[in-house]
Amino acid sequence: MIRTHYSTQITPEMDGSSVTICGWAHEIRDLGGITFLIVRDREGLAQVTLFKKTIDKNVLDIVRGLSRESVVAVTGQVKKEAKAPNGYELVPMSVTVLGKAESPLPMDTTGKVDADLDTRLDVRFMDMRRPGTKAIFRIRHLVLKSVREFLDREGFIEIITPKIVATATEGGTALFPMTYFEREAFLNQSPQLFKQLMMSGGFDRVFEIGPIFRAEEHDTRKHLNEAISIDTEASFLDHEDVMVILENLIVYVYSNVAERGTEYLKTLGMELKIPDLPFKRITYDEAVDIVRDSGEQIEWGDDLTTESEHTIGKTIGEHYFIVDWPTKIKPFYALPYENKPEICRAFDLMHPRMELSSGAQRVHSYELLRSRIEEQGLYADGFDFYLKAFRYGMPPHSGWGLGLERLIMTMLGIENIREVVLFPRDRRRLSP
Structure with missing residues (x-):
């Protein structure tokens, strides 16, 4: 379970090396003969690739049974792959579920489905x-x-x-x-x-x-x-x-x-x-003149309104x-x-x-x-x-x-x- 690398610390030049990453199940795509698990950590994404014919059945069952956003630790071998994020994929030796996520999720985390700000703040985590x-x-x-x-x-x-x-x-x-x-x-x-x-x-x-x-x-x-x-x-x-x-x-x-x-x-x-x-520096007097020239009423000694600030801001730029x-x-x-x-x-x-x-x-x-x-x-x-x-x-x-x-x-x-x-x-x- 001990992380050895963040996703962005792994490079295609590490081909053949054994690493452990920890993160969230960002996406799972089961295509029958091949299953992809995208793991997201603090720094980015890593693709975990499972070939049905060669992968341990227990590992494959764990990944197929994962719910999105569950927390996992993946230990695997780095394999150079130009089409994968960061130019590599991981062929897993073990996948451990550290924290299971319930379904459905309170909001989408991929950015594909938007949510209003109040909803996002209610589930800020x-x-x-x-x-x-x-x-x-x-x-x-x-x-x-x-x-x-x-x-x-x-x-x-x-x-x-x-x-x-x-x-x-x-x-x-x-x-x-x-x-x-x-x-x-x-x-x-x-x-x-x-x-x-x-x-x-x-x-x-x-x-x-x-x-x-x-x-x-x-x-x-x-x-x-x-x-x-x-x-x-x-x-x-x-x-x-x-x-x-x-x-x-x-x-x-x-x-x-x-x-x-x-x-x-x-x-x-x-x-x-x-x-x-x-x-640029303008005096309060010059600011008042800009506001008055726009047609807004303002007396010398008044504080500037939001509308006044916008008027001056558009003028100064x-x-x-x-x-x-x-x-x-x-x-x-x-x-x-x-x-x-x-x-x-x-x-x-x-x-x-x-x-x-x-x-x-x-x-x-x-x-x-x-x-x-x-x-x-x-x-x-x-x-x-x-x-x-x-x-x-x-x-x-x-x-x-x-x-x-x-x-x-x-x-x-x-x-x-x-x-x-x-x-x-x-x-x-x-x-x-």
């Missing part, structure tokens, strides 16, 4: 066996690996911050409350406050890849109530510096996926176009930044310009389809930060653990948060964000 679904999550792995490689190269230190907190990270976003012994607590909506504390701690550059929770009653193709955020914070850099880091990260991720994920992109039937550097936002619609920690305090040093990174990231240079003055918290109608004393760090030497610093799922869905041209999450959590789905 089965959906994961489909080649397209598996390809998405192999690419997700490559994206995360690339992010860590890039940020490590740029001198960032990975941290993990609490997900159970006593205070909201920012105003205006609903929180999930929870009972924490005799007190009320919340699921954290961002690592923002904690990563800023790391700047006071002298770590200079930090990043975190972790879950965030937003109790917003959205029911759209781009929103989740639990998502993964890629967050950075860096001392002695301004908002423009961290924008450069962000755009370089995006291009690095695209390039790595294009280079290392060729087989997964091929499975999805797509060719990845790597964005050009630098990304590639990744771009919106910079210099009205201070009143950005979080309290975004630093206003000294000579024009109604505008702050905040930015959003946009894909033509949607927002991917938001960031800013942060307020690092204790007095200004406390007043900004109060201006937004928040109770400053409730942020004492956070404000305290700004009284004892806080360097200038900037950072951003990037949505992992949105990055992947826009990269791969996927319409629904739930496609790129193993077990999505939204206002309607809490299981599996």
Whole structure:
């Protein structure tokens, strides 16, 4: 039963060698004198060929009695065969059933018969066996690996911050409350406050890849109530510096996926176009002008609607930044310009389809930060653990948060964000 090879590790040059593969019975074709068993493992497919005249009858009976998607271990001899997957077939010496699958299956795993997204998510364990679904999550792995490689190269230190907190990270976003012994607590909506504390701690550059929770009653193709955020914070850099880091990260991720994920992109039937550097930058004022020119009504100081984002995205046609936002619609920690305090040093990174990231240079003055918290109608004393760090030497610093799922869905041209999450959590789905 001990696996010696994945299907793709076996080559035609191994002709005559004995190997053991483990996987699922993807397909069984009994043609009378010859029976084919296609075994699927994590890496691909292997053809097991049984000739009735020469094969052990017990082995043949086991294969003929198999139900699709049963788990098997096959030990056999490699035989060069140009028509088989990967250019070889296995002539089995033994086939062991490790886990029998019931019939009928809850959904088709070959990709030949489609199923709606809700059905797929209800039996996600089965959906994961489909080649397209598996390809998405192999690419997700490559994206995360690339992010860590890039940020490590740029001198960032990975941290993990609490997900159970006593205070909201920012105003205006609903929180999930929870009972924490005799007190009320919340699921954290961002690592923002904690990563800023790391700047006071002298770590200079930090990043975190972790879950965030937003109790917003959205029911759209781009929103989740639990998502993964890629967050950075860096001392002695301004908002423009961290924008450069962000755009370089995006291009690095695209390039790595294009280079290392060729087989997964091929499975999805797509060719990845790597964005050009630098990304375009437009001001909030210019964004408003584009929206107004399209006929949509928008007042200066309003946040951009989904329709507005689509209008601007069609006009720009590639990744771009919106910079210099009205201070009143950005979080309290975004630093206003000294000579024009109604505008702050905040930015959003946009894909033509949607927002991917938001960031800013942060307020690092204790007095200004406390007043900004109060201006937004928040109770400053409730942020004492956070404000305290700004009284004892806080360097200038900037950072951003990037949505992992949105990055992947826009990269791969996927319409629904739930496609790129193993077990999505939204206002309607809490299981599996």
